[in-house]
Amino acid sequence: MTRTAPDTAPYTERRKHLQDKMQRGIALIPTAPEVARNADAHYDYRHDSHFYYLTGFAEPGAVLVVLAGEEPQSILFCREKDAEREVWDGFRYGPDAATVHFGFDAAYPIEQLDEKLVELMGNQAALFYPIGMDAVWDARILKLREAVKAKARTGIRAPNEVRDVREPLNEMRLFKDAHELDIMRNAAKISTGAHRRAMRFTRPGQYEYEVEAELLHEFCRYGARHPAYTSIVAGGANACTLHYVGNKARLSDGDLLLIDAGCELESYASDITRTFPVNGRFGAAQKDVYEIVLAAQAAAIAVAKPVNSWNAPHEAALRVLAQGFIDLKLCKGSVEAVLESESYKQFYMHRTGHWLGMDVHDVGEYKIDSNWRPLQSGMVLTVEPGCYIRPSDNVPRELWNIGIRIEDDVLITSNGNEVLTQAAPKTVSEIEEVMRHE
Ligand code: GLY
Numbered sequence: 001m002t003r004t005a006p007d008t009a010p011y012t013e014r015r016k017h018l019q020d021k022m023q024r025g026i027a028l029i030p031t032a033p034e035v036a037r038n039a040d041a042h043y044d045y046r047h048d049s050h051f052y053y054l055t056g057f058a059e060p061g062a063v064l065v066v067l068a069g070e071e072p073q074s075i076l077f078c079r080e081k082d083a084e085r086e087v088w089d090g091f092r093y094g095p096d097a098a099t100v101h102f103g104f105d106a107a108y109p110i111e112q113l114d115e116k117l118v119e120l121m122g123n124q125a126a127l128f129y130p131i132g133m134d135a136v137w138d139a140r141i142l143k144l145r146e147a148v149k150a151k152a153r154t155g156i157r158a159p160n161e162v163r164d165v166r167e168p169l170n171e172m173r174l175f176k177d178a179h180e181l182d183i184m185r186n187a188a189k190i191s192t193g194a195h196r197r198a199m200r201f202t203r204p205g206q207y208e209y210e211v212e213a214e215l216l217h218e219f220c221r222y223g224a225r226h227p228a229y230t231s232i233v234a235g236g237a238n239a240c241t242l243h244y245v246g247n248k249a250r251l252s253d254g255d256l257l258l259i260d261a262g263c264e265l266e267s268y269a270s271d272i273t274r275t276f277p278v279n280g281r282f283g284a285a286q287k288d289v290y291e292i293v294l295a296a297q298a299a300a301i302a303v304a305k306p307v308n309s310w311n312a313p314h315e316a317a318l319r320v321l322a323q324g325f326i327d328l329k330l331c332k333g334s335v336e337a338v339l340e341s342e343s344y345k346q347f348y349m350h351r352t353g354h355w356l357g358m359d360v361h362d363v364g365e366y367k368i369d370s371n372w373r374p375l376q377s378g379m380v381l382t383v384e385p386g387c388y389i390r391p392s393d394n395v396p397r398e399l400w401n402i403g404i405r406i407e408d409d410v411l412i413t414s415n416g417n418e419v420l421t422q423a424a425p426k427t428v429s430e431i432e433e434v435m436r437h438e
């Protein structure tokens with residue numbers, strides 16, 4: 001928890017935007033609970049992304065209430081100041097300071113939430129909250145609504161309509177504002193530096209966790225204390241396990257190393273994959289496969305622009321991969337036949353990307369009315385084709401256990417895109433150069 005209050009402008013702007021989308025009613029957005037790890041130890045605290053997006057407030061034990069309509073208001077419920085607890089756990093704002101520092105209309109102690117909510121819900125037409133996210137909240141909120149209903153004889157009505165507040169919020173978060181893009185560019189910069197550092201460091205005989213340590217060091221020394229997801233550091237055959245996070249094996253001369261790692265900076269994720277030779281030089285078969293994945297990624301990035309559909313990059317990558325798999329004798333027949341039969345799925349079984357933002361697999365619909373949505377300026381997505389060749393009778397032996405993925409973070413701009421993670425070496429010559437000289 002930092003004592004430095006953020007610039008309130010982006011957050012007040014977003015709350016206003018939410019009020020416009022709600023039109024009328026009351027919204028309630030709780031932050032995340034603290035989670036016990038074992039005994040008295042907790043996992044490092046991570047606030048709820050929706051809550052933080054609207055507040056910039058990083059303490060646990062807080063709830064945001066937003067009123068839309070004739071008298072719009074933003075009200076924070078948070079922990080009270082507590083001199084004794086602050087000696088143990090550190091500074092907390094308390095309602096008075098939070099009101100001023102974060103630009104709320106009012107703030108109250110979290111203990112008063114239920115009582116105040118019964119008051120605030122009265123005569124509101126609609127109630128917005130994250131329905132179904134947490135069974136305890138579901139029960140609590142519906143019980144409070146019943147308490148408002150019990151006041152019917154005094155002429156007070158309870159909200160008739162209950163809606164998921166994540167619907168408008170997901171759509172808002174899909175389009176990144178200037179404040180978010182600044183942070184995402186910085187997160188990308190730190191993560192590209194970490195991949196470069198890993199390439200410089202790696203030698204045969206090291207353990208995967210030694211390389212992981214280099215990544216974490218580079219994240220942390222620039223203020224990104226946490227990775228956005230568990231780093232995948234997968235040497236040789238381990239790269240063919242998509243979610244390999246063991247990171248314990250020894251790196252062999254002649255193998256490739258796949259690293260999928262990105263830092264979280266100020267609540268925003270970066271997500272980069274690079275694959276490079278442990279000894280600094282691609283072998284012939286490795287290079288053949290690598291160039292195909294690289295070409296697939298280039299084809300996908302080329303079509304990641306307005307107003308192509310969300311699926312255009314995936315389709316473009318698949319065509320290049322299908323032709324490459326035929327050339328490598330991994331698949332038989334024409335490109336059309338490989339796409340039609342989906343025989344490529346033996347070697348490429350995931351999709352080519354996802355939205356990226358506060359969450360690594362960020363919020364936002366991929367389809368609208370059952371059609372892939374068009375790409376629009378301000379969206380950020382990953383482009384991450386790969387090829388994973390497990391030993392099999394139908395596979396040439398020299399290709400066994402090659403696993404390659406290349407992943408970048410791409411911002412859609414008004415007439416094209418900006419690759420936020422461009423600085424991480426990617427071509428065969430760039431990678432071999434970095435590993436030779438740095
Ligand atoms: N690192 C998670 C992903 O690439 O989707």
Ligand code: MN
Pocket residue numbers: 260261271272273407
């Ligand atoms: Mn990734």
Ligand code: MN
Pocket residue numbers: 271353354382384407
């Ligand atoms: Mn990804």
